[in-house]
Amino acid sequence: MQRRSLALLLLVASTGCRRLGTAENSGPAGPSPTAAMAPESALDTARRLALAPTKENAVVDRRIAALTQLVKAHPERADLFVDLGRTWIRKARETSDPGYFLNANASADLALDLSPNDVLALDVRAMVLLNQHEFRRARDVARTILERDPDAAFAWGTLSDALLELGELEEADRAAQRMMDLKPSLASYSRVSYLQWLAGNTCAATESARLAIDAGGDPHDAEPRAWMLVQAAMLFWHAGDYAGADAGFRQALEVVGEYPPALVGRGRVAMAEGDATRAAAFYDRAWRASPLVETAWLLGEARELAGDEDGARRAFALAEKEGKTSDRRTLSLMYSSRKTNAVEALRLAEEERAARGDIYTEDALAWALYRNGRYGDAETAIRRARRYGTEDGRLLFHEGAIAKALGHGENGNKLLAAALRLNPKFDVAGAAEARALLEDK
Numbered sequence: 001m002q003r004r005s006l007a008l009l010l011l012v013a014s015t016g017c018r019r020l021g022t023a024e025n026s027g028p029a030g031p032s033p034t035a036a037m038a039p040e041s042a043l044d045t046a047r048r049l050a051l052a053p054t055k056e057n058a059v060v061d062r063r064i065a066a067l068t069q070l071v072k073a074h075p076e077r078a079d080l081f082v083d084l085g086r087t088w089i090r091k092a093r094e095t096s097d098p099g100y101f102l103n104a105n106a107s108a109d110l111a112l113d114l115s116p117n118d119v120l121a122l123d124v125r126a127m128v129l130l131n132q133h134e135f136r137r138a139r140d141v142a143r144t145i146l147e148r149d150p151d152a153a154f155a156w157g158t159l160s161d162a163l164l165e166l167g168e169l170e171e172a173d174r175a176a177q178r179m180m181d182l183k184p185s186l187a188s189y190s191r192v193s194y195l196q197w198l199a200g201n202t203c204a205a206t207e208s209a210r211l212a213i214d215a216g217g218d219p220h221d222a223e224p225r226a227w228m229l230v231q232a233a234m235l236f237w238h239a240g241d242y243a244g245a246d247a248g249f250r251q252a253l254e255v256v257g258e259y260p261p262a263l264v265g266r267g268r269v270a271m272a273e274g275d276a277t278r279a280a281a282f283y284d285r286a287w288r289a290s291p292l293v294e295t296a297w298l299l300g301e302a303r304e305l306a307g308d309e310d311g312a313r314r315a316f317a318l319a320e321k322e323g324k325t326s327d328r329r330t331l332s333l334m335y336s337s338r339k340t341n342a343v344e345a346l347r348l349a350e351e352e353r354a355a356r357g358d359i360y361t362e363d364a365l366a367w368a369l370y371r372n373g374r375y376g377d378a379e380t381a382i383r384r385a386r387r388y389g390t391e392d393g394r395l396l397f398h399e400g401a402i403a404k405a406l407g408h409g410e411n412g413n414k415l416l417a418a419a420l421r422l423n424p425k426f427d428v429a430g431a432a433e434a435r436a437l438l439e440d441k
Contacts, residue, residue, distance in 0.1 A: 043110070045106070046110050046113075047110060049105075049106035050071070050088075050103060050106040051072070060087060060094055061091070064087050067080060067087060078114040078118050079111075079120070081107045081108070081111035081121070082107070082120045082121050085103075085107030085111065085121070086124060089104045089124070089127055089131075090221070092104065095290070096290035098132075101128045105124075107124065108122075111124070119148055119149050122144060123141075123142075123152075123154050126141040126142050126162075127158060130161055130162060135162045135165045138162040139159060139162035142158040143159065145158075151182055153185075157187055157191060159172075160173075160176040160179065166356060166358070169198060169359075176188065180192055184211075186228055187224070189215060190208075190227075192208045193205045193231065194231065197235060197390070197391070198390050199388050200390060202239065212231075212232075213228050213229060216228055222256050223256055225255050226252040226255040226261075227252075229248050229249075229252035230248065230252045230259070233245045233248025233262075233265055237265065237268060238422070238423055238426075239422065242272050242273065245268075249263075249265035249269070250266070260285075260287075261286075264282070264283065264295055267286065268298070270282060271305075271425065271428055277302075277306045279298075279302040280303050280308070280311075283302055287315075291322060292330075293322045293326065293330040294319075296315050296316070297315075297330065297334045299318075300313075300316040301428060301429065305428065316338075319334055328348040328349075329348070329352045329364045330364075332346075333363075336349075336364070336368045336370070342371040343372065345367075346368040346371075346372050349365040349368040350368075357384075359386070362384040362385035363382065363398060366379075366381035392426070393431075394430055396415050396419035397416060397433070400416035401416070401433070401437055404440075412437070413438055420434055420435065
């Protein structure tokens with residue numbers, strides 16, 4: 001499942017429009033030059049985006065095409081535009097292409113033009129805002145929905161997601177619990193599971209993940225179940241159970257073939273087992289299907305360890321290119337983890353921190369501050385990152401390294417040892433650095 005500045009949002013918008021324009025240009029000839037010069041109204045633009053064709057022929061594309069025909073036949077029905085918007089969101093999620101959120105938002109615009117108080121259309125808008133990293137606006141839209149309908153389970157889920165990204169874990173947990181009380185489902189159990197894990201309650205998180213998987217049997221939409229299987233597998237990964245994690249990733253691939261998150265998971269296991277070449281193959285397949293910054297970073301590390309220096313450089317360059325436009329936090333963490341571009345890493349982390357306050361943003365900021373020698377500030381940030389007791393080896397490693405830099409050797413060594421005991425291969429470079437710090441008494 002990344003938030004953007006206005007400039008970046010405009011860049012994404014232009015990218016999406018270019019993609020859509022290419023698809024449209026493959027059809028019949030366009031309007032005359034005179035007509036093309038006429039300004040397009042906001043609703044006309046929304047209609048063009050909402051009803052744009054796709055190039056692929058996957059299940060989600062066929063669903064979009066069918067809904068497009070229904071909308072054209074019944075343009076007065078707001079519910080059809082809502083369904084179309086949700087399907088565009090599914091398309092964006094399955095392809096990791098943020099341009100499709102423009103299509104989803106356009107669908108919401110058209111639904112709200114027909115029915116200004118439609119809570120389902122507002123939820124589509126809130127989900128788009130979440131994926132554009134507009135967390136405060138998404139929170140506000142969700143609260144607006146709940147003022148109108150306090151029993152809208154979907155809005156409690158959206159509110160939980162927004163609050164989590166803003167660093168309000170307790171409020172996010174209450175919202176997720178309310179969602180589950182109203183509608184036990186994969187969506188509600190999965191949120192509760194993740195929040196339980198963040199709070200350090202791995203046993204409860206595992207049980208909630210099991211309930212989520214059991215609830216995810218929709219044969220017409222298999223991706224959510226595959227996603228949940230990956231999330232469950234990551235619980236085993238964080239606990240250092242690589243065989244258990246790999247079994248979960250394999251199950252996810254049986255549900256959705258070539259599912260990128262599951263391929264990344266299998267790459268992590270291969271790296272932990274010392275097979276960098278096999279890991280690189282998994283990461284490369286995942287990247288081709290879903291070009292995320294972290295995947296390119298992991299691909300670079302795997303190729304580097306496998307002795308493919310040129311391939312590693314290409315992968316790291318891809319991570320930099322994508323990170324600058326879509327994922328500042330991961331790019332910052334990559335720079336800090338690889339001990340490069342420390343000043344830029346800090347700038348990126350500080351920009352991200354201005355938009356969100358979750359523990360992983362705090363961690364990226366802490367690690368960037370550490371690499372810049374600002375150990376006191378790093379300690380403040382890592383305490384915020386570790387405030388819930390999340391059992392993540394990388395977070396423990398960062399906290400231990402910062403403690404040692406501040407002269408708290410005994411506590412630092414305890415934290416470093418705990419990180420390696422929890423997950424000995426939480427990441428290859430980080431685990432090696434943790435062991436080196438432990439040996440440096």
